[in-house]
Amino acid sequence: MTSVKAWPLLLLPLSLVSMGTADCPFPVLNGKIILSSESILKNSFPDNSVAFVECAKGYVRKEGSTSITCLNGVWSAVELICKKIDCGEPTRSPHMSYVISDGTLFGAYIKTICETGYDLEGSSHRQCLVSGWSGKAECILTTCNLPDPIEHGKMSAPRDKPEFNDVITFSCDDNYILVGNSFITCGEYGDYSSPPPKCIAITTPTKESTTTNKATTTDMTTDMTTASSRSHAITTPTKESTTTNKATTTDMTTDMTTASSHSHGGLIEALTTGFMSASAIIAAVLGGISVYRHLKYKGANNQTAPLL
Known part of the structure; x- marks a missing residue:
């Protein structure tokens, strides 16, 4: 009986030893840090085993250890610190500039711009990769096709x-x-x-065209003269037409005088009145002088007549 009860006591140290040597699970890391290609191929990680870590693509080691250790089924803390690759500003070529809005770290894009009068050949956008900026670009001077020669x-x-x-x-x-x-x-x-x-x-008139133009002008002049003669036919006035024309002229003169008098209004009337007044005064003066001379002449004749 004593020997039977002693077996559990003998197995207890062995169980404690097996519990202390448990394997570690597959390491779980952030995206910046990954297992090395060597460690990622292992199927198990027993106690006291070491796994190696490295920076992910696009990152570089800044500081810290690149290994972790399995202790009693638990991984030691990751000490490796990684940072993004910085491509820096791209090398500028003549007549070229860049729009850098996303920065110059891994994954960022920049835009290529050429000066006025230059054509872009290559990538209009470039990305920061592990190897540096992707693509190539160049600014080429713009050219035009030579126009076709002109006639004459x-x-x-x-x-x-x-x-x-x-x-x-x-x-x-x-x-x-x-x-x-x-x-x-x-x-x-x-x-x-x-x-x-x-x-x-430039068109220059020839001799034939000049002769034709002259003939055309002569014909046009003849036609115009004939038309004018027909529209202004001369007729010999008769006695009756002369009398009628005189009467008509007299009526037209009267109408024109009346219209003129109406149109000029008070001005003509004033001038006429003044003229008549002046004429009356001059006539009176001349009449007085004439009477005076007549009386004087008559008196002289009476003095020289012989007495009977």
Whole structure:
């Protein structure tokens, strides 16, 4: 009986030993820190085993240990501290700038902008990756296609492939006139400020057209003279028509005098009255002088007559 009761006492230390050597579960870490490729392949983590950790993609080690230890079924604290990769500002090329609104850390985007008159070749947006900024971009000077030559004129360009702000001039041959702008400018989008002009011939009248014009003018003059003669036919006035015309003229004169008198109103009336008054005074004076001379002459004749 004594031996039977002693067996539990002998098994107790063995159970305590097995409880102290429990395995640790698979480590649970945050997104910045992950198990190394070596440790992640293990199927179990017995007591006192070590697992290695590292910074996740896009992060770099700042400080702290890169290992954790399994103690009595529990992992030791993670001491590794990781921070995001900083790509910094991208290298600037000529005539290029960037819009950096999200910063320069891992995962951020920036926008590429070219100066006016330059075309962007490459990525319009770049991202900060583990290897640095993604993509490549370059600003190329804008060019325009050379316009087609104009008929009956000349074109002058600074180069075979006009560039931004280049000016192309046009001129016409003799006896041609230019219609449109005499110069056009290569724009920032590869088009010109206006369409090329045209050269239009100046028309000069020939001898045949001049003769035809003269004949046409003569015919028109003859027709106009005939029409005028027909509309203004000359008739010889008869006695009756003369008398009628006189009566008509007298009536028209009377009507015109009456209308004039009405239209001029008091002014004509005042002038007429003044004129008549002056005429009356002058007539009276002249009459008095005439009577005086007559009486004087008569008296002289009476004194010289012989006495009977």
